[in-house]
Amino acid sequence: MTQTGIPFVFMRGGTSRGPYFRREDLPEDRETLAQVLVSAVGSGHALNIDGIGGGTAVTTKVAMLSKSKDNWADIDYFFAQVSVEDQLVDFKPTCGNILSGVGPAAIEMGLLEPDMDVTRIRINAVNTGARIEARIQTPEGRLIYAGETKIAGVPGQAAPIELTFMGVVGAATGAFLPTGQLRDRIDGIEVTCMDVAVPMVLARAEDFGLSGYESCQELDDNAAFFARMEAIRIAAGARMGMGDVSSSVTPKFGLLAPPSGSGSIAARYFMPWKTHPTMAVTGAQCLASCALTPGTIADGMMAPPETSPAQLVLEHPSGTIDVLVEFSAEDGFDLQAAGLVRTARKLAEGHVYVPAAIWPGFGS
Structure with a gap:
């Protein structure tokens, strides 16, 4: 085999979109992981012509999900921002729009089972340590995407996803005002x-x-x-x-x-x-x-x-x-907390392929 296939769900989350992977399906070490994501997205070309990116920063984002190791959370959400052209991957930030798709993607991937009517999912943002509760519409225990909620920047309507953010102050720098000054x-x-x-x-x-x-x-x-x-x-x-x-x-x-x-x-x-x-x-x-x-x-x-x-x-x-x-x-x-309403939609699922020379996959 000259290529390695990696299963993924392709989602729009809020006003961003990208592949959602199970963390266990990707290499552990960051250097190889970055190379895999660069190849999958197609970073290095303005149109991401050799990958599934969309040629803008909001369409070269990646979510990696796993059952949480945090006692508080259900799902660990590890985010990567892949550059459009520079073949760089930044693991420092998180993304709240891509976060909107974490709950539905976790259900699609079988990482958790939906509840009746509304499923509350506690999410640990691995990059920053933030804690988020997402409320997903699951009438009769079925995940739905259709609804009547509109968000600016996305055509049409979809089911609402309510997000409540906790523990977001000073997550990256340790301080609300990192310089110690208001100005x-x-x-x-x-x-x-x-x-x-x-x-x-x-x-x-x-x-x-x-x-x-x-x-x-x-x-x-x-x-x-x-x-x-x-x-x-x-x-x-x-x-x-x-x-x-x-x-x-x-x-x-x-x-x-x-x-x-x-x-x-x-x-x-x-x-x-x-x-x-x-x-x-x-x-x-x-x-x-x-x-x-x-x-x-x-x-x-x-x-x-x-x-x-x-x-x-x-x-x-x-x-x-x-x-x-x-x-x-x-x-x-x-x-103390901040809440927003977003929407998400599953766009595709299957396997994305990267050259085996970059990563031969597990057991090779």
């Missing part, structure tokens, strides 16, 4: 460095001469902005204790502006070398936390909520995303 100044730009669900560097759009309402294409075409943003992101990563982040997708970068419509605040999220076409689930939590925290770069952009939980509506390039945040403001901002 830092880097290259003349005020930023807030925050670690909630994903470590981020956040700035005001106006400080870059932007409105914050630009389309993805307008931002992606602004080479001067991206060059300055990347320099600030790298410098901030070092201040956040993350070392040299020049080849890592974290920390992410985000821009905030007052709302242009009926939302709470306008936001743009970067992956970080392209603009996210919608909004990352993890990023939405961090952006919402920044907007709610007094003294950050978001001060004055929206009226602070009077009670918890608070529903924040983030305006993004394709519409809006709602984030339900439970918090305490008695002694500064303390995030």
